Amino acid sequence: xxxxxxxxxxxxxxxxxxxxxxxxxxxxxxxxxxxxxxxxxxxxxxxxxxxxxxxxxxxxxxxxxxxxxxxxxxxxxxxxxxxxxxxxxxxxxxxxxxxxxxxxxxxxxxxxxxxxxxxxxxxxxxxxxxxxxxxxxxxxxxxxxxxxxxxxxxxxxxxxxxxxxxxxxxxxxxxxxxxxxxxxxxxxxxxxxxxxxxxxxxxxxxxxxxxxxxxxxxxxxxxxxxxxxxxxxxxxxxxxxxxxxxxxxxxxxxxxxxxxxxxxxxxxxxxxxxxxxxxxxxxxxxxxxxxxxxxxxxxxxxxxxxxxxxxxxxxxxxxxxxxxxxxxxxxxxxxxxxxxxxxxxxxxxxxxxxxxxxxxxxxxxxxxxxxxxxxxxxxxxxxxxxxxxxxxxxxxxxxxxxxxxxxxxxxxxxxxxxxxxxxxxxxxxxxxxxxxxxxxxxxxxxxxxxxxxxxxxxxxxxxxxxxxxxxxxxxxxxxxxxxxxxxxxxxxxxxxxxxxxxxxxxxxxxxxxxxxxxxxxxxxxxxxxxxxxxxxxxxxxxxxxxxxxxxxxxxxxxxxxxxxxxxxxxxxxxxxxxxxx
Ligand code: ADP
Numbered sequence: 001x002x003x004x005x006x007x008x009x010x011x012x013x014x015x016x017x018x019x020x021x022x023x024x025x026x027x028x029x030x031x032x033x034x035x036x037x038x039x040x041x042x043x044x045x046x047x048x049x050x051x052x053x054x055x056x057x058x059x060x061x062x063x064x065x066x067x068x069x070x071x072x073x074x075x076x077x078x079x080x081x082x083x084x085x086x087x088x089x090x091x092x093x094x095x096x097x098x099x100x101x102x103x104x105x106x107x108x109x110x111x112x113x114x115x116x117x118x119x120x121x122x123x124x125x126x127x128x129x130x131x132x133x134x135x136x137x138x139x140x141x142x143x144x145x146x147x148x149x150x151x152x153x154x155x156x157x158x159x160x161x162x163x164x165x166x167x168x169x170x171x172x173x174x175x176x177x178x179x180x181x182x183x184x185x186x187x188x189x190x191x192x193x194x195x196x197x198x199x200x201x202x203x204x205x206x207x208x209x210x211x212x213x214x215x216x217x218x219x220x221x222x223x224x225x226x227x228x229x230x231x232x233x234x235x236x237x238x239x240x241x242x243x244x245x246x247x248x249x250x251x252x253x254x255x256x257x258x259x260x261x262x263x264x265x266x267x268x269x270x271x272x273x274x275x276x277x278x279x280x281x282x283x284x285x286x287x288x289x290x291x292x293x294x295x296x297x298x299x300x301x302x303x304x305x306x307x308x309x310x311x312x313x314x315x316x317x318x319x320x321x322x323x324x325x326x327x328x329x330x331x332x333x334x335x336x337x338x339x340x341x342x343x344x345x346x347x348x349x350x351x352x353x354x355x356x357x358x359x360x361x362x363x364x365x366x367x368x369x370x371x372x373x374x375x376x377x378x379x380x381x382x383x384x385x386x387x388x389x390x391x392x393x394x395x396x397x398x399x400x401x402x403x404x405x406x407x408x409x410x411x412x413x414x415x416x417x418x419x420x421x422x423x424x425x426x427x428x429x430x431x432x433x434x435x436x437x438x439x440x441x442x443x444x445x446x447x448x449x450x451x452x453x454x455x456x457x458x459x460x461x462x463x464x465x466x467x468x469x470x471x472x473x474x475x476x477x478x479x480x481x482x483x484x485x486x487x488x489x490x491x492x493x494x495x496x497x498x499x500x501x502x503x504x505x506x507x508x509x510x511x512x513x514x515x516x517x518x519x520x521x522x523x524x525x526x527x528x529x530x531x532x533x534x535x536x537x538x539x540x541x542x543x544x545x546x547x548x549x550x551x552x553x554x555x556x557x558x559x560x561x562x563x564x565x566x567x568x569x570x571x572x573x574x575x576x577x578x579x580x581x
Contacts, residue, residue, distance in 0.1 A: 002018075002019075002062045002063060003015040003017040003018035003019075003021075003027070003063035003064075003065070004059075005030070005061045005062075005063060006059060007059070008054060008058075008059070009343055011299060011340075011343070012048065012049060013029055013036060013048045013063075014045055014046070014047055015027070015029075015045070015063040016044050016046070017044070017063075018044075018063065020065065021038050022038065022069075023041060024037060024039075024070060024191075025037070025066065025069055026069065026070055027048055027064060027066060029050055029054075029057065029061070030056075030057045030062070030063075033064070033106070034050050035052060036048040036049055036050040036051060036300075037049050037051070037069075037070050037300070037304075039340070046063075048063070049303075050298065050300065051086050052298060053298060054298075068191075069193065069194075070086065070192050071190055071192060072087050072190055072308055073109040073110045073187060073188075074187070074188045074189065075110055075185075075188060076116045076139045076145045076168060076186055077110040077116075077168065079143055079145075079285070079286060079287060079288065079289060080283075080285040080286060080288070081289060081290070082269060082273075083109060083289070083290070083292070084297060084305070085293045085305030085308055086308065087291075089108075089109055089110075090269075090292060110168055111168075112168065112169055113167060114168075115165035116145075116165065116167075116186065117138060117163075117165055118135050118137050118163065118164060118166050118172055119135050120135040120160045120161060120163060121133045122134050122135065122157050122160055123160060124157050124158065125156065125157060126156070128149045128156075129149065130152060130375075131148045131149060131151070131374035132149045133148055133375070134148065134149060134173050135147045135172065135173075137186065140287065141280070141286050142287045143251065143321075147186055148318060148319065148375070149175065150184070151190075151197045151374065153177075153184075154175065155176050155180075156175065156176050156177070157174070157175060158174045158175065158176045160173045166186065167186075168185060168186040168187035169186075169187055170186070171184070172184055172185060190311050190315065192304065192308050193307050195314065195366075195367050196314040196317075197374060198372060198373060199371070199373060199374055201369045201371055202224070202369075202371060202378065203370070203437065204224040204437065205222070205441060206222065206223045206441050207220040207221065207222060207438050208221050208223045208248050208322075209249045209512060210243070211247040211248075211508075211509035211510055212243055212244070212247070213498065213515055214423055214425050214497075214498045215410065215423075216510075217454055217515055218427060219425070219430045219432040219435075220408075220438055221407075221408045221432065221434060222407075222437070223250075223380045223382055224322075224369045224381065224382055225407055225434055226365045226368045226405065226408065227382075227383075227409070227410060227432075228386075228387060228402045228408065228409050228410070229384060229387070229412060230389060230394055230399060230411065231328075232388070232389075232392035232412065233388075234414065234417055235413065235416075235417045235424050236412060236424050237388075237412055239422070240410070241255075241326050241384070241386065242271075242272075243508065244326070244384065245272075245275070245284060245324075245326065246275055246276075247509050249322070250321075250324035251287060251321040251323065252287050252288070252289070252313070252316045252321050252324070253284070253288040253323075253324050253326070254288075254289050254290075254291070254313045254316075254323060254324070254325045254326070255326050256305055256308075257290065257291070257328050258293045258328070258329060258333055258336075272284065272285070272288070272290060273285050278509065291309045293332075299336040300340060302332060302333060303336040305333070306327055306364055309325055309327065310325060310364065310367045310381070310383070313367075314367065314381060316379075317371065317379035317380060318379060320378065322379065322380045322382070324381075324382045325368075325382065326384045327364075327383065327384070328386040329386040329387055330364075330386065330402060331386075331387050331389060334353060334361070334397075334398040337354060337357060337360060338352055338354065341353075350397045353398070357397060357401055358405075361402055361404075361405050362404065365385070365406055366405075367381065367383070368381050368382060368383040387399050392414060407433040408431070408433065409430055411425060411426040412424050412425060412426070413425070413429070421494070421499055422499060422502065423499075423500060425498075427458075427461050427498060428465055435454075442454075446515070446516035447516050447520070449520075453519050453520060453523045454519065456523060457493055457522065457523065460493060460526070461490050461493060463483075463486045463490070464490035467479065467483045467487055471487075481533045481538060481539050482530070482533055485530060485533055485539060488529075488544075489526045489529075492522055492525070492548060495552070496518070496548070496551045496552045496554070497519070497522065500555070504556060506555075506557065507555045507556055511559055514554070517554070517562060518551065518554050518555075521551050521566070521573075522551060524570075524573050525547055525548075525551070529576065532579060532580045535580055537579075537580075544576075547569050550565050550566075550568050553565050554566075
């Protein structure tokens with residue numbers, strides 16, 4: 001005997017008579033078998049969050065138990081796909097039913113018919129633990145999909161498929177453990193709200209190199225780290241996320257978009273698939289998975305989408321990949337939490353958000369990390385979360401809880417955007433708590449004096465802000481020469497280094513080596529001028545025009561062509577040094 005609906009309030013349905021209802025289990029509601037999740041148990045009543053439009057449900061309609069928690073399907077075919085928050089394949093559904101998702105549409109997340117070319121890696125008689133490698137499939141032009149023993153399973157390989165083409169439901173291996181046999185397919189499932197098991201967390205010690213100078217040099221995020229990006233409208237948030245998706249040295253990108261306006265999401269859904277992976281020239285979608293929700297999808301699907309995304313990210317991490325997850329925007333997710341909590345008549349906390357908002361946000365970011373995998377390898381999930389506080393005021397609860405849970409803050413600033421300073425990351429308000437732990441990496445991969453130079457130039461930018469206040473009071477002319485130099489150097493840093501044109505073929509990406517060379521040029525110029533000033537030279541009689549032009553030109557010069565310009569810069573700086581000697 002199945003359950004019956006005894007109440008409907010928006011997307012929340014109350015049912016009684018379920019046989020063994022468990023928290024977070026999926027149920028199928030009504031004749032259309034709408035997907036819902038049990039979010040609360042109250043005596044013999046189950047409160048169900050329905051992930052689809054509930055109009056038309058009636059009291060007395062049936063509710064069937066699935067006995068399973070909300071889960072994602074995992075296997076080849078994820079890359080390149082566009083899913084909604086509960087992993088329904090949007091591209092397929094669009095094709096089948098037009099623009100809107102019909103109610104109760106059941107399309108499996110992953111294609112059941114497609115054949116993948118499987119190459120076995122294990123052989124009969126091998127003993128495999130969880131995460132042991134069974135074989136691999138070339139999933140896209142860019143990514144090898146490793147088929148691993150799912151968490152919790154292990155055993156001796158009794159059978160393994162020969163190299164050949166198989167669907168994700170074909171048996172590709174049989175494991176035996178203590179008399180129990182398990183058939184392994186390429187398709188597996190995982191409950192989204194539970195982190196996939198790992199052997200342990202590792203200290204993040206490598207940057208996610210983004211090629212964006214202001215980020216990599218001044219506010220780096222580690223592979224396995226977390227960052228928050230507040231994105232007021234028009235501040236360049238979309239451009240930054242695109243730049244990171246294109247250029248960051250992550251193997252896999254998971255893009256979770258929960259847009260407020262349907263058209264905002266549509267824009268991303270149409271622009272993203274057109275982006276090319278700049279290094280290979282292949283479509284970026286060959287290493288990307290998109291989870292998309294628009295405002296015309298029920299809030300509950302929005303709430304689920306971040307978990308669906310992070311579960312998929314962890315799955316590729318478990319293959320040893322570095323995955324970058326971008327959640328845009330987590331404010332929409334938090335609003336979904338608030339709405340659901342309201343429907344459940346929970347006690348509201350700050351600004352109507354549930355009291356557990358902070359815990360939910362930090363649990364989400366805790367799923368980031370550089371980790372030791374069950375098979376001894378390493379992998380990482382980096383989470384970049386955009387927040388979009390209304391009016392750009394980050395004192396509200398979602399921003400505040402996000403800042404507490406993340407270790408990098410890129411403060412996008414609308415006044416910088418208005419003055420066309422892009423990326424509009426405010427260098428005075430932004431921070432990275434990874435800077436120190438990444439110093440060794442930069443010392444080894446850029447130059448030993450990376451940290452010293454970086455800190456000196458950051459200090460120059462901060463001094464600039466202080467001196468500018470003094471200028472307001474006393475005027476530029478009465479500044480000491482040393483302060484005039486600070487202003488001059490800060491201007492070079494801002495215009496030739498912090499600013500970066502995403503639409504210029506070369507400036508769009510700066511390698512770590514190029515960043516170091518540019519930093520060093522600015523630093524050496526500053527040092528030479530400092531010495532001249534110490535000798536009593538006035539700023540106005542130091543001619544640095546050509547050197548500055550050279551530094552600016554580096555922005556638009558390919559790494560391999562920088563030699564000539566660097567020689568000129570160094571020659572100019574050497575002449576200044578001679579004058580000071
Ligand atoms: P948001 O998503 O925050 O509303 P966008 O990312 O669409 O804003 O950026 C708005 C505009 O700002 C872009 O169309 C572009 O003209 C400009 N812009 C943003 N970032 C850059 C950049 N790095 N280089 C050049 N122009 C930029």
